[in-house]
Amino acid sequence: xxxxxxxxxxxxxxxxxxxxxxxxxxxxxxxxxxxxxxxxxxxxxxxxxxxxxxxxxxxxxxxxxxxxxxxxxxxxxxxxxxxxxxxxxxxxxxxxxxxxxxxxxxxxxxxxxxxxxxxxxxxxxxxxxxxxxxxxxxxxxxxxxxxxxxxxxxxxxxxxxxxxxxxxxxxxxxxxxxxxxxxxxxxxxxxxx
Numbered sequence: 001x002x003x004x005x006x007x008x009x010x011x012x013x014x015x016x017x018x019x020x021x022x023x024x025x026x027x028x029x030x031x032x033x034x035x036x037x038x039x040x041x042x043x044x045x046x047x048x049x050x051x052x053x054x055x056x057x058x059x060x061x062x063x064x065x066x067x068x069x070x071x072x073x074x075x076x077x078x079x080x081x082x083x084x085x086x087x088x089x090x091x092x093x094x095x096x097x098x099x100x101x102x103x104x105x106x107x108x109x110x111x112x113x114x115x116x117x118x119x120x121x122x123x124x125x126x127x128x129x130x131x132x133x134x135x136x137x138x139x140x141x142x143x144x145x146x147x148x149x150x151x152x153x154x155x156x157x158x159x160x161x162x163x164x165x166x167x168x169x170x171x172x173x174x175x176x177x178x179x180x181x182x183x184x185x186x187x188x189x190x191x192x193x
Contacts, residue, residue, distance in 0.1 A: 011104030029117035048111035049182035098189030106154035
């Protein structure tokens with residue numbers, strides 16, 4: 001894991017302000033998330049869910065998405081004007097991926113919506129690297145011991161998104177129905193679909 005975290009100083013200050021607001025009882029983490037959600041228009045986990053649904057139904061698109069996430073999501077009209085590179089990592093039967101930004105909170109905002117407060121917390125950012133299985137279990141995601149967990153560290157230049165495994169028994173579902181199954185946490189890797 002590596003990356004250039006040029007905005008780390010600003011991110012630390014913002015995170016400290018959020019922590020103070022929570023500690024003083026001015027706002028809860030959930031309320032902060034609501035304020036941020038209202039502030040950021042067009043950024044939604046629904047966008048990432050639509051990308052996943054397309055990948056699940058279009059093998060050629062899935063190949064392009066895994067080879068060059070930035071170009072593939074541009075095909076669908078997402079991340080226009082973004083200077084970051086998007087790398088999409090696929091969950092398989094024996095590999096599970098989870099994303100983090102260890103030094104700040106770099107995150108593919110336009111595809112996943114505003115980052116949840118726990119994603120920015122120092123506890124998540126440090127623990128998911130050291131003990132990813134334990135952290136995922138705390139989210140309710142218990143993986144078989146044989147599953148390899150790979151943690152991807154976002155940076156100012158590269159953002160990550162998880163392509164979750166398609167649930168069994170969904171072959172008859174259309175893209176909109178499939179997209180409705182995908183949550184933000186599945187796109188981060190802290191949940192399965």
